[in-house]
Amino acid sequence: MATPEIGKAYKRVVSPHNPPLRVIVVGAGLGGCAAAIALHHHGHEVVAVLDKVRAFNRLGDSLGLGENAYRLLSRWGCNVKEVQDIGNQSPTMKIRRWHDGKILAEQPLIDMAGYIGHRGDYHDIFLKWVGERGIPIRMGCEVVAYSDADPVPSLTLASGETLTADAIVACDGIKSLARHLVLGARDDPVSSGYACFRAYFEPSAEMIADPARNAFLKEDNVNFWIGPDTHVVQNTLRGGREFNWILTHKDDGDVPESWFQPGDMEEVRRLVANIDPDIREAIRSTDKCLDWKICYRKPLPTWVSPESHRIVLLGDSCHAHLPTSAQGASQACESAGTLAVCLGLVGRDDVKIATRAYEKLRFPRTRVSQTHGEDLRDRWHNVLKNVDEDIEIDPEMVKIKVSSLPPR
Ligand SMILES: Cc1cc2nc3c(=O)[nH]c(=O)nc-3n(C[C@H](O)[C@H](O)[C@H](O)COP(=O)(O)OP(=O)(O)OC[C@H]3O[C@@H](n4cnc5c(N)ncnc54)[C@H](O)[C@@H]3O)c2cc1C
CATH class of the missing domain: 3.30.9 (D-Amino Acid Oxidase; Chain A, domain 2)
Structure with missing residues (x-):
């Protein structure tokens, strides 16, 4: 359902499924929005993006959006100039000595460390992109339980309403409820x-x-x-x-x-x-x-639910990053793209192969980007x-x- 705002040159991928796979996204943070946009681009039907909060405020502060995220968002028909324009316009960043500010290194503000903007401003634009695609965002909808039934998983909202889908993508953040289901136990920070x-x-x-x-x-x-x-x-x-x-x-x-x-x-x-x-x-x-x-969180042994394999984690719920990685939101975009592609490569009955392939493809990549953050922090803290x-x-x-x- 491409609308004129998305741009004339934009072409949505035709779903290989007839009818398209029905997917619910839990969490309308940057990860959930990216998932909704990527799934829509690849022809799937995003039934709804659910978020427990009633309204979004301008929360957090600076957040890096890397070139990897920009490339994907552009491919999905998003006008990334909108986020570039509201971000920091400095061409470089300077790394300085603590006590006197002497510049030790200077490097362009591009690539993975990316464009820095206010998380809330970026979020507003991501939400707008979701809305432009006609994807319903349902606020005040807290998911309180999941049922991992195969082949139709479901979730229950605090209101008592139950929703079913071919797949459920849980982008419910660092304190994810879905992670308990996937792991079969609570994991402590x-x-x-x-x-x-x-x-x-x-x-x-x-x-x-x-x-x-x-x-x-x-x-x-x-x-x-x-x-x-x-x-x-x-x-x-x-x-x-x-x-x-x-x-x-x-x-x-x-x-x-x-x-x-x-x-x-x-x-x-x-x-x-x-x-x-x-x-x-x-x-x-x-x-x-x-x-x-x-x-x-320690790297999770799995990102996919054990019974139906149709409830998957994405973003901070499975691969949170240290601030020195500057890749939390960008890696969520990469995961969104990978999952959407994988779901388009399998038959309707083989969603579990797609979700497992997604996990196998994304796990090593996110581990590298997570450990870059640890490496940078340790280099900075020890070099002097x-x-x-x-x-x-x-x-x-x-x-x-x-x-x-x-x-x-
Ligand atoms: C308040 C806040 C401030 C942040 N500030 C910064 C920052 O300044 N700099 C930075 O680099 N990173 C920040 N982050 C982290 C950054 O936004 C994420 O790393 C990145 O955007 C990927 O996030 P995500 O979408 O996976 O998870 P999140 O951004 O955490 O989004 C998860 C969403 O899921 C919703 N949710 C959770 N549980 C449920 C449920 N049971 N039912 C329905 N909805 C649910 C939440 O309301 C939230 O909107 C912040 C995150 C938050 C939540």
Whole structure:
């Protein structure tokens, strides 16, 4: 059901199934939206995208969308210029020494580390793309139970309504309910040993006028300060009118796994006491921040339900990434494309072969991109340990590495 907004040149793939496979997507985050768009593109019928919240707010802060995601979204008929235009416009990012801001490496803001934008702004556009395709998004629909019956799996909403489909794609995030069904047990988060303090705000007129705080407000930019066991990411959005800093630090406390836990600014001020003076006061003068414990899950033994093999996990529900991977949303797009293609390659009775092929194809790829995040964090946190001031660091030691991109 391509509408004029999608563009005249866009061609949706004709479903190999008659009638098309009916698929339900649980979760309308970036992963769920990408899944809906990819499934639609490949000719499947997305019966509905369900989300438990009644409305979406502009939550989170900066999020990277890599070139791998852009290529797929373009292929699916999305006008990616819409997300590029609202993202950070800096051509490069600078990786700096913690205490004095000396630039250790500079690299283009493309490829896997991608275009940085506000998660909420990107999400608005993804939701719009889903809507343009006539795919129903049902808000306030919390899935409270799954039935893994073969060949017709189902889910139950909090309202008591039951829905069935040929396949159910659970993009229900890091605290996924579907993951319990798939694993047959609850899996607890594992602490990464780090947490982030994060703040996102519109700088005040006083801050913009204050030379001690405005060094990075003049235009869009992306900077990283790396030091022993810590790093700060700072970027602007909207030409410097919005400001984001994220301080990653050793986590020896017990901050709960939450996107909304308030942070302790006194602790932040202590942690940045000796950072580059050009950024120090901009951080220290911030009035509030969030404290995100960086948790991850051990790689899951399976992403597919045990009985029908027709309920599958996608996105953070099965392959959450560390912030230093900058690939959470982009890998969700890759998974969406792979699943949609696999479902088009099998007969109606062989959906289980498609879901298992999806899992086998995607697991190694996401492991590589997850471990890149660990590798980068460890390189940043260790490279300056026991190194004299005057020793030059090889820029390659601190650059974000580009994973191989899918073909155009
Ligand atoms: C509030 C929030 C803020 C974030 N901020 C950032 C950020 O600043 N930077 C960054 O890089 N990443 C951030 N992320 C993570 C990033 O969005 C994801 O890594 C990426 O977009 C892939 O996410 P996803 O769609 O798989 O999961 P999510 O984005 O977590 O989306 C899951 C969706 O499923 C819905 N859901 C969950 N359970 C149910 C259920 N039982 N029934 C129905 N619906 C359900 C949720 O309401 C949610 O909309 C944030 C995630 C969240 C939820």
